[in-house]
Amino acid sequence: MKLARIEPGSFTMGVGQTPLPNELTYQRGTQFEGDFDEKPNHKVTITKPFYMGTCEVTNYQYELFRQEHKELRGKNAGLSKEDD
Known part of the structure; x- marks a missing residue:
């Protein structure tokens, strides 16, 4: 399995108030606006590097x-x- 090193830093995670384009929200024949825990968008900080597949x-x-x-x-x- 190939892994990539993820460096420390901050980014915005989640779904904001602006509606997402249809290409991103159309799933299994229904409109998908994200899970309950994806709103509101929020800042995430990674303090230590880690590896991800x-x-x-x-x-x-x-x-x-x-x-x-x-x-x-x-x-x-x-x-x-x-x-x-």
């Missing part, structure tokens, strides 16, 4: 790490069913 992890790859995750397959638990 550069690619998405599939359900299968995650199950190699956490086997009980497999119990959620086929259920509408917010998982991407196409990622197996």
Whole structure:
């Protein structure tokens, strides 16, 4: 797995009051304006560097790490069913 080093710094996280463009909000046939914890936007500060994977992890790859995750397959638990 390739990792990227994330350096310390500050950024604005979340969704502001300005409506997002349709290309960003259209999901599964409905308008999606973000989760409850994404509003309002707020400043986030990272104080120490850390590493993050550069690619998405599939359900299968995650199950190699956490086997009980497999119990959620086929259920509408917010998982991407196409990622197996």
